[in-house]
Amino acid sequence: MNCEVCQLKELEVEHFEIREVLRCILHTIVFHRALGLVRPKDIDLELFDITYVQCGDVELEKKIEEKIDQFISWVEKHPNKKSQICLSFYETKNKHPSWFNKTERLFWEHWYVNLHVTQHTKAHSGKSHHSKPMVDLGETVSEDRGVRREALEASLHEVLFQIIKFVNEKKDHVPPINEDIICFPCEITIPSSSDSPFGMDVFKRMLQTGHPTMLS
Secondary structure: OOOEEEEOOOEEEEHHHHHHHHHHHHHHHHHHOEOOOOOOEEEEOOOOOOEEEEOOOHHHHHHHHHHHHHHHHHHHHOOOOEEEEEEEEEEEEEOOOOOOOOEEEEEEEEEEEEEEEEOOOOOOOOOOOOHHHHHHHHHHHHHHHHHHHHHHHHHHHHHHHHHHHHHHHOOOOOOOOOOOOOEOOEEEEOOOOOOOOHHHHHHHHHHHHOOOOOOO
16 A cells, blocks of 8 residues: 655744643644544634634544643653654555454554654743843843744645645545545554664654554
């Protein structure tokens, strides 16, 4: 089976921005690979002037939130590191017709969400005989953060357009539609607790098995 891969543009985010950014990206990908009857739900981001769409599938929303929680926990243990989340779509088929009923996952699409979580300087507070420089520093940090936020919003827009462009151009590898499901089966893989580079680890596993492993 032909498996397409999309490497999304890397985004530089701060810790408190992770959840909104990942929700926006992951739900946008899933929505554009949705099938059958969906209940579209517009979601406005609180940190950015961006609206994205969810499928309205409660179980899917729960799955995405759980993976985001796990990713945030990983980031807290590995600060200031670049990282990836892999969203993969697959279909299942019986491996060998037998009473064991074994099935295998045939992956047909991988999406790599690339994030660089950074820690930026915070403004100092409190009284000091150097109060004037402290105020100036606070204003500078605030201005820098505003500029960085605008840049991230623009980059997030680029990622969303990248998703739409990929979906519109890559269609031949998509399996036949099953009317009984809302969305193609998918799995979300996050970095493991090891210090090995996640991207290289996933690439090696794809060469060996054809797909990334599930996070246990």
